[in-house]
Amino acid sequence: MLPLSIALIFFGFLGTLVATLIPNRRGIYVSLSLLTMLAGVAHQVVADRERSSGVWFGVLDSRASSLGCALDRVFRQEMWPTVEIGRSNTTFNRTEFIDQRFFSFFEDSEVTVTIECGRPLVTARFIDPSGVVLADIDRNEWKVNQGAAFDRNFDDRALEVKDSRGDIAIQVEALDDRVRLQARLFGRDGTGVYLGEDPARPGGGALMEITGFANQTLEFKLQPLIRYPSELHPGERLR
Secondary structure, eight states, X not given: OOOHHHHHHHHHXXXXXXXXHSOSHHHHHHHHHHHHHHHHXXXXXXXHHHHHHHOOEEEOOOOXXXXXXXXXXXXXXXXXXXXXXXXXSOEEEOOSOTTSEEEEEETTEEEEEEEETTEEEEEEEEEXXXXXXXXXXXXXXXXEOTTTOSEEEEOSSEEEXXXXXXXXXXXEEEOSSOEEEXXXXXXXXXXXXXXXXXXXXXXXXXXXXXXXXXXXXXXXXXXXXXXXXXXXXXXXXXX
């Protein structure tokens, strides 16, 4: 999508050029067509910005399949979801019954991934360091607490949330064959866990950091997946 200012300049210049070079009725028709295209671009940009600025809930669209539904019914106990820590190539598979939790560091902050018709479904609650719920996901349906989040951005497959300090706190991607997850998880007592890519080994490893007596704050930070501010860059991926 062209930035609105560039689109205005481009189509305005093109319309003036056509009207100058073709000073007749045909030139007017072409100019009007260009202006119509410009109006369409402007409308789409405004609609995208309104969508981003006003929406704090949505659905992660991992796709089910008829084959996946058949396998789910016949081999239910032999199927399990895959969770990848960001894009680290570090994956977890649960070979037990598929409704088991993946991560449950705290009573009020846990992540569950199940499979239905071959489609990974995420259920999670994310809490900020002060104990306030930052976001909830229920079987891929998500809702962000607008009062606790600095910003959030998303597309059909991914949700990313910044906490009140502007740090990335949540990254969830629902793909057809796996869920990608990175997060800074907290309990209501403020205890924190960083679960994400290893900055020293991009694409080659994940790490976990836990707060404690000698480490009272999380040092590692998540790198953004989507461009910000969301109002100007709705759903624009960085990687």
